[in-house]
Amino acid sequence: MPDVIDWTPKARAVLEAAAELFYAHGIHAVGVDVIAEHAGVTKKTLYDRFGSKERLVVEYLAERDRQWWAFLDRYLERTRPDSVARVAAVFEAAARWACERGRKGCAMINAHAEIGDPEHPAYAVLTGQKRRMLALFTELATRAGADEPESAGAHIMLLHEGALVCAGMHSLEDAFTRAGKVAVDLLR
Structure with a gap:
């Protein structure tokens, strides 16, 4: 497995294909042959760039996480x-x-349903993303002057994660609006 990925156009095509397929169908349901075909490369190219499907999963989740934080920063x-x-x-x-x-829900939650082993290299990406969200909510609660920012941050995290699940399952209309209102009320 390469330590550093050479991000050639073909490597990017593989990652984009994997991201689309993993999110749409699940990690275990998608094989490297399907990813390679979707990306327009050979399986050899996929393995030359990523070394293994496991590494490709890590890169998919890390890229999705990076994109989320960049998206959130603009807000x-x-x-x-x-x-x-x-x-x-x-x-x-x-x-x-x-x-x-995210019409199918949170990619991290979805991936965690398939990757529950803490020894899997992608596990750190999944749990790290959620820890960073909790840290963000705790920091925001602190800056907003909450009396118990750790507790407030945890409650806001629960609201956010619940909204992610409800939105992904299409079980509650306006899940984020409703959860966000409760989170704001919690801090007032």
């Missing part, structure tokens, strides 16, 4: 650093992301 930049509006901005960003890129 957070519009608000004052110490305002409760930053919490509302996270829920607004999540709603937009779900509408544009």
Whole structure:
């Protein structure tokens, strides 16, 4: 397995194909032969660039995580650093992301259903993303002046994760709007 990936156009094509297929069908349901065909490369090229399907899964989840944080940053930049509006901005960003890129729910939650082994290299990406979200909510609760920011951050995290699941399952209309309102009320 290569330590550093040479991000050639073919490597990018493989990652894009894998991202599309993994998100649409699940990680275990998609084989490297299907990914290679979808990317227009050979399996040898896929293995030359990524070394294994496992590494490709790690890169898919890490890229999705990177894209989420870049997307979220654009929403957070519009608000004052110490305002409760930053919490509302996270829920607004999540709603937009779900509408544009997450019709099947959270990629991290979906992947965790398939990768529950803490020894799997992708496990750290999955849990790391959720830890960073909790840290963000705790920081936002602190900046908003919450009396118990760790507790408030945990409650907001639960609201956010619940909204992710409800939106992904299409079981509750306006899940992010509703959860975001409760989160903001919690901090007021």
